[in-house]
Amino acid sequence: MRGSAEERITSRNVDLSNCDREQIQFSNAVQPHCVLLAMDPATWRILQVSGNADELGFGPARDLPGRRLQDVFTPSDYQCVSDAARKLRYPAPPLHIGSSTLGGQTRDLFIHINNGSLFLEAERQGAHPGVAQKQLYDELRNGIAQLNASTSVVGFLDQAVHVIARCTGFERVMAYRFHGDGSGEVVAEAVHQGLERYLGLHYPAADIPKPARRLFALTWLRHLPDVNYQPVPLIPEINPVTSDLADLSYVFSRSVSVMYTEYLRNMGVKATMVLTLFKGGKLWGLISCMQHSAPRHLNIEVRAVCEMLAQTSSLLMSAKEDAEFAKYRESLSHSLEALVHQLGLRTSTAEALSSPKVNLLSAMDASGAAIFLGETITLLGQTPSQSAVQALAAAIASKVQPVWSSDLATRDVAMDDETASRASGILATRIGQFDTDLVIWFRPEYRQTVAWAGDPEKLVVRAPGREARLNPNGSFDVWRTEVRGRSKPWLECELDFASRLGRVILEVVVQRSREMARLNQDLSRSNRELEEFVYTASHDLKSPLRGIATYAQMVLRTAADLPSVNRERLQSIVQLANRMDGVIEGLLRYSELGHAVIRREDVDLNEVCEQIIELLRVDIESTRTEIRIPRRLPILRCDLRWVTQILLNLMANGIKYNDKEKRTLEIGYLVPPASTVTGRTGPGILYVKDNGIGIAPDDRDAVLRLFHRLHADQKYGAGTGLGLSIVARSVERHNGRLWIESTVGEGSTFFFTLDE
Amino acid sequence: MLLKSRPILAVEDSDQDFDVLEMCLKTAGVLNPVQRCASGEEIRNYFERMERAAASEIPVFVFLDLNLPGIRGADVLARLKRHKTLNPVPVVVLTTSSQVRDVDLSYSLGAAGFLTKPLDLDKFEKMIQHVADYWFSCVKLPENAERAR
Numbered sequence: 044m045r046g047s048a049e050e051r052i053t054s055r056n057v058d059l060s061n062c063d064r065e066q067i068q069f070s071n072a073v074q075p076h077c078v079l080l081a082m083d084p085a086t087w088r089i090l091q092v093s094g095n096a097d098e099l100g101f102g103p104a105r106d107l108p109g110r111r112l113q114d115v116f117t118p119s120d121y122q123c124v125s126d127a128a129r130k131l132r133y134p135a136p137p138l139h140i141g142s143s144t145l146g147g148q149t150r151d152l153f154i155h156i157n158n159g160s161l162f163l164e165a166e167r168q169g170a171h172p173g174v175a176q177k178q179l180y181d182e183l184r185n186g187i188a189q190l191n192a193s194t195s196v197v198g199f200l201d202q203a204v205h206v207i208a209r210c211t212g213f214e215r216v217m218a219y220r221f222h223g224d225g226s227g228e229v230v231a232e233a234v235h236q237g238l239e240r241y242l243g244l245h246y247p248a249a250d251i252p253k254p255a256r257r258l259f260a261l262t263w264l265r266h267l268p269d270v271n272y273q274p275v276p277l278i279p280e281i282n283p284v285t286s287d288l289a290d291l292s293y294v295f296s297r298s299v300s301v302m303y304t305e306y307l308r309n310m311g312v313k314a315t316m317v318l319t320l321f322k323g324g325k326l327w328g329l330i331s332c333m334q335h336s337a338p339r340h341l342n343i344e345v346r347a348v349c350e351m352l353a354q355t356s357s358l359l360m361s362a363k364e365d366a367e368f369a370k371y372r373e374s375l376s377h378s379l380e381a382l383v384h385q386l387g388l389r390t391s392t393a394e395a396l397s398s399p400k401v402n403l404l405s406a407m408d409a410s411g412a413a414i415f416l417g418e419t420i421t422l423l424g425q426t427p428s429q430s431a432v433q434a435l436a437a438a439i440a441s442k443v444q445p446v447w448s449s450d451l452a453t454r455d456v457a458m459d460d461e462t463a464s465r466a467s468g469i470l471a472t473r474i475g476q477f478d479t480d481l482v483i484w485f486r487p488e489y490r491q492t493v494a495w496a497g498d499p500e501k502l503v504v505r506a507p508g509r510e511a512r513l514n515p516n517g518s519f520d521v522w523r524t525e526v527r528g529r530s531k532p533w534l535e536c537e538l539d540f541a542s543r544l545g546r547v548i549l550e551v552v553v554q555r556s557r558e559m560a561r562l563n564q565d566l567s568r569s570n571r572e573l574e575e576f577v578y579t580a581s582h583d584l585k586s587p588l589r590g591i592a593t594y595a596q597m598v599l600r601t602a603a604d605l606p607s608v609n610r611e612r613l614q615s616i617v618q619l620a621n622r623m624d625g626v627i628e629g630l631l632r633y634s635e636l637g638h639a640v641i642r643r644e645d646v647d648l649n650e651v652c653e654q655i656i657e658l659l660r661v662d663i664e665s666t667r668t669e670i671r672i673p674r675r676l677p678i679l680r681c682d683l684r685w686v687t688q689i690l691l692n693l694m695a696n697g698i699k700y701n702d703k704e705k706r707t708l709e710i711g712y713l714v715p716p717a718s719t720v721t722g723r724t725g726p727g728i729l730y731v732k733d734n735g736i737g738i739a740p741d742d743r744d745a746v747l748r749l750f751h752r753l754h755a756d757q758k759y760g761a762g763t764g765l766g767l768s769i770v771a772r773s774v775e776r777h778n779g780r781l782w783i784e785s786t787v788g789e790g791s792t793f794f795f796t797l798d799e
Numbered sequence: 800m801l802l803k804s805r806p807i808l809a810v811e812d813s814d815q816d817f818d819v820l821e822m823c824l825k826t827a828g829v830l831n832p833v834q835r836c837a838s839g840e841e842i843r844n845y846f847e848r849m850e851r852a853a854a855s856e857i858p859v860f861v862f863l864d865l866n867l868p869g870i871r872g873a874d875v876l877a878r879l880k881r882h883k884t885l886n887p888v889p890v891v892v893l894t895t896s897s898q899v900r901d902v903d904l905s906y907s908l909g910a911a912g913f914l915t916k917p918l919d920l921d922k923f924e925k926m927i928q929h930v931a932d933y934w935f936s937c938v939k940l941p942e943n944a945e946r947a948r
Contacts, residue, residue: 582896586866589895592919596919596920
């Protein structure tokens with residue numbers, strides 16, 4: 044015997060702790076519905092037989108080893124076996140070479156070669172064909188057509204289990220899928236009424252241990268017609284050629300692991316058949332058929348059809364899964380394009396990533412997302428609380444280089460249960476120059492999203508111990524414990540999506556800041572140019588204007604004999620030139636206001652008003668306007684020059700637009716009452732009030748507009764249409780507010796503040 | 800050296816403005832010859848000529864318009880103040896501008912005064928009258944004694 048007996052785990056010493064190392068291929072026994080002969084393929088000398096070999100009618104089993112096959116079998120049977128043996132490729136699953144009547148029973152014969160021995164299995168014919176032979180091929184054809192028509196992998200497997208249930212008559216057929224960690228999940232199920240449903244059940248990796256997976260991967264089909272069978276040991280125990288236990292890896296009638304039969308017994312299963320699903324040469328899943336009411340032995344024809352179905356299913360399913368995955372990848376890349384488009388349109392990155400149309404969660408299989416950019420946090424979907432999300436971001440910030448993911452975030456970051464349930468899975472990508480500029484996706488804990496059709500109540504009812512463990516409830520319980528705190532794993536294409544999005548956002552942000560810098564440069568250049576232009580233009584306009592005005596005045600002086608009509612026209616020229624000069628001067632002021640720096644200092648408004656009254660003295664006296672200042676004006680922090688402009692323009696207007704016999708102009712200051720909430724007073728309000736012609740409500744906005752004049756040239760003296768625009772802009776540059784209260788025919792009050 | 804015989808320089812591109820200025824000076828009783836530079840080129844030539852000028856050729860004062868073709872008024876002022884022979888001569892800016900930045904810049908470059916040309920002829924005359932009174936009757940002007948010898 045090779046290796047030490049202590050090390051080798053076989054059916055004799057297997058338990059839950061070591062079943063992952065059980066060498067099932069060395070079970071050294073078969074199931075009773077088959078007789079096994081192991082031979083030397085060169086001499087056809089029989090090396091070992093199963094204890095039930097007497098059933099073949101060649102005498103007692105123990106007498107067969109040492110004899111040659113041609114001395115035992117009929118010449119035709121021997122011919123059949125030896126002819127087939129020449130075509131064998133090794134090692135490969137057993138080849139069905141035909142049937143023969145042996146010991147009064149029809150038996151199907153199978154041969155294969157493994158480890159230098161030729162194995163012949165003679166199987167009693169199955170007593171329970173699923174459907175009539177004639178219908179079987181129709182079922183197969185229709186089944187494959189239906190499989191082809193299904194659109195999703197799960198839909199496909201649902202079709203597959205129903206087709207197989209019809210073909211075999213098994214009471215339960217489940218499709219079982221392996222995950223990357225070796226655990227598995229029932230993804231489709233066809234089950235008779237009254238039986239417990241297992242759809243959605245998850246198994247821990249230990250329930251289909253590695254050795255079992257290895258053996259499943261060797262064949263398309265395994266059949267256990269009677270779970271409660273009595274294993275039939277091999278005689279002699281040791282293979283005389285290899286001096287070891289025979290390697291029964293490919294023997295389909297091999298006695299199975301006691302762990303497996305115990306599990307099946309706990310489920311109340313009497314017979315099983317397991318088909319394998321492969322993808323790209325790897326075991327992808329299983330289709331597991333079960334009979335609960337009685338043992339069930341399927342004949343080779345039905346099994347062959349099932350095997351074909353399993354092979355076809357594997358091919359079709361691989362294609363379906365690839366297509367589904369491709370669709371997901373495609374939707375990710377479409378959403379990336381849409382997000383990039385939005386990033387281009389919107390000025391705010393966070394807005395672009397969270398718009399209702401397309402956002403971070405549109406394509407990504409995640410339940411929540413967060414955007415950290417500068418000081419702002421934007422949350423989308425199902426996320427932990429904002430403070431928890433902030434703490435998570437701070438904890439992972441240094442790991443995101445430029446992408447970081449975890450499907451067991453509780454291991455990487457400290458968090459409370461509430462947070463963990465929503466952020467078991469974290470995928471993060473850098474989107475800015477700082478570590479904390481992140482986009483984060485969240486996945487909930489996986490087990491909370493799993494719904495098992497089974498009855499979880501039984502978890503508590505069953506007594507602890509080995510028996511309680513080896514059943515679906517025990518499996519689910521173990522699986523739930525194993526995946527505590529885990530989310531569904533992040534896929535390569537999702538990491539790729541995150542990293543590409545991060546890169547794009549970084550580029551957009553960098554590009555945008557470059558763009559801003561360029562725009563700023565352009566703006567300040569065009570501001571300078573505009574300033575130059577206005578300055579030069581005003582000089583070029585003013586110079587000829589002064590020529591016109593002064594020459595007209597010279598002519599007026601010297602030509603004493605000029606007819607009065609011409610004298611008036613010359614005077615008009617002078618007046619018009621003056622007005623145009625005023626317009627140019629106003630424009631200069633207005634443009635200067637655009638870029639002038641507001642220099643605030645303590646300005647005594649009483650002094651300002653005195654100066655303005657002095658400036659306007661001629662107008663005040665000629666109109667006999669009474670100037671009222673009800674109480675001392677305050678000292679305010681503002682720009683002296685522009686506040687003078689504001690008051691000058693408002694006061695000049697108040698005097699000008701008045702047709703009353705007794706004209707008044709009031710300059711005052713209001714302190715608003717203190718806020719009942721903060722106890723602070725708002726900014727003081729200044730006002731200039733006249734009893735003049737008033738402004739109609741419809742005109743109140745218009746008066747503030749550039750060059751907008753309400754009155755004909757000569758009425759109320761010609762204005763430039765600039766005065767109030769300059770007032771409005773000066774107030775605006777002080778961050779103040781300007782508003783008008785007026786009654787037509789009674790007067791107007793202009794209110795303004797200088798800081799809010 | 801008699802002040803009355805030395806020239807007054809007007810740096811002025813506008814013919815009308817120069818015409819009006821001459822008239823106003825006459826009205827104010829100023830009999831000094833008025834020399835004129837109307838462009839950057841003329842100014843540069845004038846500066847060159849003045850480097851070797853006799854004391855009698857140095858102007859009593861200068862009227863300077865800030866807006867000139869071919870050269871910036873502020874540059875003319877700066878160069879006047881650095882000029883070998885012209886630097887002591889008072890420069891009175893006489894311009895259309897009333898912009899704060901022009902006023903500030905002119906004084907910082909050494910202007911002796913800043914006048915904004917009014918549109919009104921009477922006001923213009925009055926302004927020139929004040930200037931003439933001030934420079935000829937109130938203050939003592941540089942004599943260029945060094946160069947007179």
